[in-house]
Amino acid sequence: MQSSFDKTPLLFKQVCVIGLGLIGASLAQAIKDNGLSERLVAVDRHVPSVDEAIKHGLLDAGSTRLTDVVAGSDLLIIAVPVQAVQAVFTDIKAAMDNGQLATDCIITDVCSTKVNIIEAAKSVFAALPTGFVPAHPIAGAENSGYHARRANLFVNHSVIICELATTSSSAIAKLQQLWEAVGATVMPMAADHHDAILAHTSHLPHLLAFNLVEQLASHDDNLDMFRYAAGGFRDFTRIAASDPKMWHDIFFANERAIISALDEYGVYLQTMRQLIIDKDSTALMGLLGRAQAARRHFGHMLASTPYTDTSAMSASYNITPSNTVSGTITIPGDKSISHRSIMLGSLATGVTNVTGFLEGEDALATLQAFRDMGVSIEGPDKGRLTIHGVGMNGLKPSKTPLYMGNSGTSMRLLAGILAAQSFDSVLTGDTSLNKRPMERVAAPLRDMGAVIQSTGHDGTAPLSITGRDTVGQPLQGVEYDMPVASAQVKSCLLLAGLWANGTTTVIQPEVSRDHTERMLSAFGYPVTVDGNRVSIEGGGTLTGGDIAVPADISSAAFFMVAAAISQGSELTLTQVGINPTRTGIIDILKLMNADISLSNETHVGGEPVADITIRSSNLQGIDIPEYLVPLAIDEFPVLFIAASCAQGRTVLTGAKELRVKESDRIAVMADGLQTLGIDCTVTEDGLIIEGKGIEGKGSNADSNEVNNSQPVFGGGHITSHHDHRIAMSFAVASLRASKPITIEGVETVNTSFPGFAELANQVGMSIEVHDSRA
Numbered sequence: 001m002q003s004s005f006d007k008t009p010l011l012f013k014q015v016c017v018i019g020l021g022l023i024g025a026s027l028a029q030a031i032k033d034n035g036l037s038e039r040l041v042a043v044d045r046h047v048p049s050v051d052e053a054i055k056h057g058l059l060d061a062g063s064t065r066l067t068d069v070v071a072g073s074d075l076l077i078i079a080v081p082v083q084a085v086q087a088v089f090t091d092i093k094a095a096m097d098n099g100q101l102a103t104d105c106i107i108t109d110v111c112s113t114k115v116n117i118i119e120a121a122k123s124v125f126a127a128l129p130t131g132f133v134p135a136h137p138i139a140g141a142e143n144s145g146y147h148a149r150r151a152n153l154f155v156n157h158s159v160i161i162c163e164l165a166t167t168s169s170s171a172i173a174k175l176q177q178l179w180e181a182v183g184a185t186v187m188p189m190a191a192d193h194h195d196a197i198l199a200h201t202s203h204l205p206h207l208l209a210f211n212l213v214e215q216l217a218s219h220d221d222n223l224d225m226f227r228y229a230a231g232g233f234r235d236f237t238r239i240a241a242s243d244p245k246m247w248h249d250i251f252f253a254n255e256r257a258i259i260s261a262l263d264e265y266g267v268y269l270q271t272m273r274q275l276i277i278d279k280d281s282t283a284l285m286g287l288l289g290r291a292q293a294a295r296r297h298f299g300h301m302l303a304s305t306p307y308t309d310t311s312a313m314s315a316s317y318n319i320t321p322s323n324t325v326s327g328t329i330t331i332p333g334d335k336s337i338s339h340r341s342i343m344l345g346s347l348a349t350g351v352t353n354v355t356g357f358l359e360g361e362d363a364l365a366t367l368q369a370f371r372d373m374g375v376s377i378e379g380p381d382k383g384r385l386t387i388h389g390v391g392m393n394g395l396k397p398s399k400t401p402l403y404m405g406n407s408g409t410s411m412r413l414l415a416g417i418l419a420a421q422s423f424d425s426v427l428t429g430d431t432s433l434n435k436r437p438m439e440r441v442a443a444p445l446r447d448m449g450a451v452i453q454s455t456g457h458d459g460t461a462p463l464s465i466t467g468r469d470t471v472g473q474p475l476q477g478v479e480y481d482m483p484v485a486s487a488q489v490k491s492c493l494l495l496a497g498l499w500a501n502g503t504t505t506v507i508q509p510e511v512s513r514d515h516t517e518r519m520l521s522a523f524g525y526p527v528t529v530d531g532n533r534v535s536i537e538g539g540g541t542l543t544g545g546d547i548a549v550p551a552d553i554s555s556a557a558f559f560m561v562a563a564a565i566s567q568g569s570e571l572t573l574t575q576v577g578i579n580p581t582r583t584g585i586i587d588i589l590k591l592m593n594a595d596i597s598l599s600n601e602t603h604v605g606g607e608p609v610a611d612i613t614i615r616s617s618n619l620q621g622i623d624i625p626e627y628l629v630p631l632a633i634d635e636f637p638v639l640f641i642a643a644s645c646a647q648g649r650t651v652l653t654g655a656k657e658l659r660v661k662e663s664d665r666i667a668v669m670a671d672g673l674q675t676l677g678i679d680c681t682v683t684e685d686g687l688i689i690e691g692k693g694i695e696g697k698g699s700n701a702d703s704n705e706v707n708n709s710q711p712v713f714g715g716g717h718i719t720s721h722h723d724h725r726i727a728m729s730f731a732v733a734s735l736r737a738s739k740p741i742t743i744e745g746v747e748t749v750n751t752s753f754p755g756f757a758e759l760a761n762q763v764g765m766s767i768e769v770h771d772s773r774a
Contacts, residue, residue, distance in 0.1 A: 011178055012037040016073040018066065018088055020044040020053060022141060023110045024079030025149035030182035032058055033151045041069040049146040066091040071100040075178075078109035083249040085111060086120040093124050106131040106171045112198055114162050114191035116253040131171045134162040134191060136198075137184060144243055155183030162191045199257035204265060206247055207258065209240040282388050285378050315747040317727065317757065319734040320766040323709065325562050327763045328572040331551035333358035333383060335752050336487075337577070337607065339366050339409050340519045341547045343417065343495070345387035346375040346395070348523055350544035354385040357549055361751040362407035369414060372398040389544045392498065397423035401462065404429040406722075406751050409488055412441045413516075415463060416492035419450035420499035422469040428462040432663075432722060438463055441492040448475045448496055448504070477502035477538060484657060485509050485630040487581075490534065491516040498525070500538040508532040510630045513581040515607075522547070522606045548605040550577035555753045556612060557585045557635040558728050559763070563614040564594045565645040566735040567708040571763060572613045575600070579607055584632025586612075588639060592646055593620045616706040621648030621691045629654045637729040640669045644678045645712050645736050646691035653686040663721040672720075672730055676713035676737070708736070715739025724748040728756055731767060 015037040017028045024042070031037055041061045044050050050062035061069045066088070070076070078088050095101045107129055111117050114134050121128055139157040141148055159179045163172055176186045189197075212233075251258055275284045333356040343366065345352030357363065359380050367385075371377055374396035378386040395417075402418075404410040404427060411427050415438070418425040428434065439459030442452045451466035468474060477500040480493055490506045494516055497504025509532070517527045517534060523542040528535040556576045563571040578586070578598065586596060594617040601610040619642055629652075632639065636658055643650035658665040670682045679690040692712045713733050720727040720743055727746040734741050746769070749756050757767040 012075045014039040014073045015075045016070050017042040017077045019079035020049045020146045022144045022148045025146045026153040029149050029151040034181050070095050075106045081246050081249045082111045082113050082253040089121055089124040104131050108133045108135045113254040114194045128166040130168045133171050133175045136160045157184050159184040159186050160189045160194055163188050195254050195257045199261040203258050204261045206239050209237045213237050213240045316770045317743040317746050318768045318770050319741045321734050321737040322766050323567045325569045325763040330574050331556045333549035334552040334577050336515045337549045338363040342366050344523050346370040348389035348542035348544040349391050352387040352544040354547045357383045357385050360754050361405050365405040365407045366410045369402045401426040401428045406430050406433050412488040412492050415441050416496035418465045419445045419496050420475050423467040425465045434461045440489050444480045447478050475500040477504040479505040481507045485512045487512040494536050497536045503535055503537055505535040512630045518606045550604050550607050550609040551575055553577050553582050554634045558638050558732050560614045561638045561642045562732045564617040570615045574611050575609045576612050577607050578610050584628045585635040587628055591622050616708050618706050619646035621646045621650040623651045626654035633657055637665055637669050637725045641729050641733045643689040645693050647693040648691050650689045656685045663723040668721050668726050672718045675716045711738035712736040718743045720745040722748045724751045
């Protein structure tokens with residue numbers, strides 16, 4: 001039978017598996033099931049296992065002695081305990097000497113140590129065979145032995161191959177083909193590095209588990225200890241049920257690396273012991289918080305998935321049309337302000353308490369980056385954070401690349417901060433982020449003296465940033481005339497300017513969002529704003545304090561449009577940020593004749609906020625003023641939905657920035673609109689939309705006179721290109737659709753608006769979230 005993997009041609013004439021334990025038998029079964037060898041033979045001291053394997057048709061032949069079955073094998077797989085490998089090499093050499101095996105046959109192993117395996121081969125063979133390829137599949141199971149075998153044991157697991165200088169490239173390539181054919185991913189690694197990594201990630205945890213069980217079993221009250229052991233003990237010590245002989249051999253075989261790992265663990269253990277003795281709450285919370293977050297973070301970084309990954313990468317919305325929304329709701333916290341609260345709070349002196357923090361993927365990526373650089377951060381807990389600032393020069397180098405997930409804001413703003421630090425840094429992100437342009441910040445930072453290397457011809461991430469200790473001089477303040485209004489570029493340069501000699505001035509062609517300037521002032525750092533010129537002097541300090549994050553107007557925009565385009569609707573959105581550099585969405589909707597009112601206006605943490613109420617409206621198509629474009633740049637996808645429901649034509653120009661967001665938002669929105677039956681034309685810097693709204697019966701002030709009952713959109717299948725704003729915008733379109741709409745790639749909605757579907761359903765929409773893995 002063939003597996004579901006790509007059909008692989010016959011790779012070997014005869015494979016000989018030496019050792020029919022879990023790994024050896026599972027690999028034999030996978031080779032058999034995938035038809036990778038003409039013949040399959042095995043050697044094992046346990047006669048019943050050999051007999052049963054032959055009886056089941058797994059093996060063509062088997063024996064307790066290598067010489068009985070090995071003749072003619074072109075691949076030998078050694079799957080015995082590490083201490084027994086040298087004896088196997090001796091038998092293999094004897095088979096080569098007597099002509100049973102070709103001297104260039106491929107010899108590999110599956111042992112979890114590599115240096116000692118290579119040394120054992122050197123002691124047996126005069127020169128290492130050209131077919132010798134040390135390997136280690138990172139796979140296993142609780143049960144062991146022949147009966148525990150599983151042909152799918154290696155699916156989606158890594159296999160490390162040690163490419164020796166003496167090994168032929170054809171042998172390495174052929175073994176890689178074999179492992180990939182059984183579903184594994186092959187990774188090259190030097191033998192000594194392999195042993196050091198495995199000592200920390202596998203051997204040390206097993207050693208500690210065995211030791212903890214032994215410690216508890218040695219207590220006089222051991223029966224009660226085991227009787228009342230909590231789940232944590234059971235989870236942590238589960239691996240102590242492994243084969244003692246195997247681990248005895250591994251601990252001796254990898255002695256040097258394991259002792260090093262134990263010594264390092266002892267230092268960390270002593271540090272935690274002292275923190276508890278000293279009752280150092282801040283430091284202990286920092287250690288525990290970093291560990292908790294890192295446990296989740298590294299999995300997403302290695303998989304290049306969105307940070308929280310609360311749903312599969314294949315998630316979709318299946319939406320049944322509804323025609324009205326109503327109620328009073330609270331929108332999640334502002335993403336832009338959440339990012340900046342972490343950055344400035346971490347660089348401040350003293351403690352910063354944040355409320356209303358957006359627990360979305362993008363902001364969490366920023367939070368994790370500062371934890372990686374040594375900042376103690378408690379939370380998030382229901383939007384609350386406590387940040388223990390390290391001061392302007394207190395950041396520490398991360399031991400790994402800083403992973404930004406899908407957050408362009410995190411990467412661009414952090415580039416400015418890191419360009420001024422003493423240490424080297426690398427910024428990377430998921431597949432989508434690593435395709436987005438980063439030269440827009442890298443180039444002006446280089447003008448300040450930063451040393452930044454972007455990737456490829458297009459200047460994308462990963463970004464490698466050389467520290468000032470290597471460069472030998474601080475950044476220098478510059479005057480930078482921005483070609484395009486961009487809050488991210490402006491903020492990047494202002495943040496770099498905190499450490500620069502002299503004055504850093506950014507000149508904007510149009511006013512862009514000013515959250516960085518406002519928050520710097522809130523942290524006690526003077527910023528000079530003169531029209532479109534923003535300046536900052538380097539060398540100051542930031543002082544921690546309380547930051548209240550208002551509701552995000554970019555997220556509120558989806559519900560504003562939802563109420564405006566639907567029939568008989570009225571929605572109130574509480575305490576939304578109405579920063580004048582962010583209210584383009586309100587200004588544009590009002591120009592389109594939307595019924596919007598603001599109430600309870602006040603200030604929170606230096607930012608203006610208000611309750612926003614919006615009712616069903618007879619929208620009119622307009623030529624969108626270019627001066628409003630930077631003030632609504634993130635809201636245009638949902639504004640395109642509003643324009644489609646308006647009476648007459650809407651024209652957008654001066655919006656090239658939309659083409660380099662998480663997707664080309666102009667092209668992607670146009671494709672989706674056309675799929676749903678809207679006539680629109682893409683231009684170089686914008687979009688022309690022919691609205692399908694019907695003229696109302698009377699004044700817009702009376703919602704009963706609004707004519708929003710007729711469908712504007714058809715149904716269909718929309719691809720969001722994993723862009724959160726595209727996904728949410730087409731969800732809003734369902735309020736004026738005649739048929740169901742399916743939207744693919746909605747998992748990234750968590751980057752900015754966790755809980756969007758639940759909140760939309762609360763006010764009257766009908767969104768079913770579907771995970772295609774289920």
